[in-house]
Amino acid sequence: MTAPALLKHKPFMRFWVGQMAASFALQMLLVGMGWQIYNLTDSALSLGLVGLARYLPQLVLVLYAGHVVDNHSRQTVMLISRTLLTLTIAVLAATSMLDIITPEIIYGCCIAMGVASAFEMPATQAMVPNIVTTDLLAKAMAWTASGREATTIIGPALGGIIYIWGADALYTSSTLCSLLSTLILLKPSYRREQFSKRPMTLDSMLGGLRFTWRNPVIFGSISLDMFAVLIGSVTALLPIVxxxxxxxxxxxxxxxRSSTAVGALLMSLYLAWRPVDSRVGVKLFVSVAIFGAATVLFGLSQTLWLSILALLIMGAADMVSVVIRSTVVQLETPDEMRGRVSSVNGFFIGTSNQLGEFRSGVLAAWTGAVPAIVIGGVGTLAIVALWSYWYPTLLKRNRLESEPECA
Incomplete structure (x- = not known):
């Protein structure tokens, strides 16, 4: 089955459409929240606090969420998480419509979004291998990423336009998209999931963390991404720029916001037809290095077109890293542990994204946005150098599957 043949795979396509709708809702939402809170507070730190509020619930719930995903229907976990997200966005819409929204309300909604994400992310990641066979996993990951990035292109651009009519109009549109993604999950259309209800013990909850720590390929890849994006994240500073x-x-x-996604979409479409099948370790490190260099270029740019070009490169490079990392993690992990390992992976991603936004907001408050961005890009390049020395097994990894891995 080739990438176009995935379009005939009804369970996968249903899952894919739901993912697109959820991503569309989130991308429009983030544009609205970033612009609204910066205009309410005129503070770079407030932009960082938005990321921190979304991150803290994932920090608290990471182990519990993984246990839940491995011991309950992943489809049900996704349904409940998206319902919570839909209700949260509806609160933002209502308070904006009534003109009673405050920074505190936005922070509170960010906390609720973080709770939903803590459960949905590992459930979603662990769900894909239950939909497609192992030989299609890399293409399915790339295809899913391409759909998500397509909405990330359209969502922020359209969100910026809709915001002209007010934050309430933007949040209402986002609520409808999130509702659609929730309704899609109501129809059972996936292969029957196999899960056993284990008692919730500390040993069970720590299983995913132990497995991740003991596997240098998994831990090296997800920690590389976490620290690179944590240090090099520019998303929170885009309203200031x-x-x-x-x-x-x-x-x-x-x-x-759309520019990064355009680069990611183009790369993900290429990877859907031409998956990475050799020298995956080298390509992973090179892609992260390119991400760091493009971050420096973005920080130094004073024109819109050059800033867009830098973000395009960042998006394309990051997509190579995302597809390699996510595929290797799923292939290296047995199904009965995918929820817990995916939860750890999701926590690392949340740390890089949300805590990265907080870091960039705090640093920008101290040094200004431009120095903060340049420092972040240089720091990402330093992380690549360190990880290539600390994780030679990952650097020497030849293929996505573990069998041909270099000793």
């Missing part, structure tokens, strides 16, 4: 550096408005912010 758009308004104060590039002197543009919400539409410009939407273009900046």
């Amino acid at each position: 758009a308004r104060d550096v590039l002197e543009t408005g919400p539409w410009g912010l939407g273009l900046l």
